[in-house]
Amino acid sequence: xxxxxxxxxxxITATGQRVTxxxxxxxxxxxxxxxxxxxxxxxxxxxxxxxxxERAKGNxxxxxxxxxxxxxxxxxxxxxxxxGDSALYFCASSSPTSGSYNEQFFGPGTRLTVL
Amino acid sequence: GQNIDQPTEMTATExxxxxxxxxYQTSGFNGLFWYQQHAGxxxxxxxxxxxxxxxxxxxxxxxxxxxxxxxxLLLKELQMKDSASYLCAVRPEDTDKLIFGTGxxxxxxx
Numbered sequence: 633x634x635x636x637x638x639x640x641x642x643x644i645t646a647t648g649q650r651v652t653x654x655x656x657x658x659x660x661x662x663x664x665x666x667x668x669x670x671x672x673x674x675x676x677x678x679x680x681x682x683x684x685x686e687r688a689k690g691n692x693x694x695x696x697x698x699x700x701x702x703x704x705x706x707x708x709x710x711x712x713x714x715x716g717d718s719a720l721y722f723c724a725s726s727s728p729t730s731g732s733y734n735e736q737f738f739g740p741g742t743r744l745t746v747l
Numbered sequence: 748g749q750n751i752d753q754p755t756e757m758t759a760t761e762x763x764x765x766x767x768x769x770x771y772q773t774s775g776f777n778g779l780f781w782y783q784q785h786a787g788x789x790x791x792x793x794x795x796x797x798x799x800x801x802x803x804x805x806x807x808x809x810x811x812x813x814x815x816x817x818x819x820l821l822l823k824e825l826q827m828k829d830s831a832s833y834l835c836a837v838r839p840e841d842t843d844k845l846i847f848g849t850g851x852x853x854x855x856x857x
Contacts, residue, residue: 634791665844667847674847674848674850675845677844677845680844682843687843720787722789735795736843738782740789
């Protein structure tokens, strides 16, 4: 158990809908990262927040948005869902003061299925 | 551009040694990570290299050559539970994000 929690574990929805994925980082970690993992692709970095502020952005679609709240939990919002958005969505957290190498600790993921 | 290459699949026998290679081309370099991921589960941290050379950690070792843009993960005394995907990831300079390769799926047979 990494200490990172994600809800829900599974999500099934229809095209055109909007969903929200939630992540709570490890205690004390200020950085939260979101990754997408599709069947035929590796982990793709989407976005990073650090202490409530956006720190880095990857190949995140305009239909996707995220935020980090004062209690450091984060939400990833996916809208106008398409079949191709079906994937595992992982949240990870890190902190320069925890972990020997500022390594990222991953949550169990949310499996999103768009029908 | 940023590119990380790993073999897609490898097979090995229980008790044997296997080496999983990773080559990378990234804009700047601030460390290379190896993660293990069992199917449908979260990636878990295995090793980190930022300087050239070998880092040993029990049955697992990782090597880095920055001049060649090359790393490998060495798994010794393979066990059935080592069947998993192994992900190579590079942290570019001036950022905390990770760029992942597509992963190497290792199957260990009895």
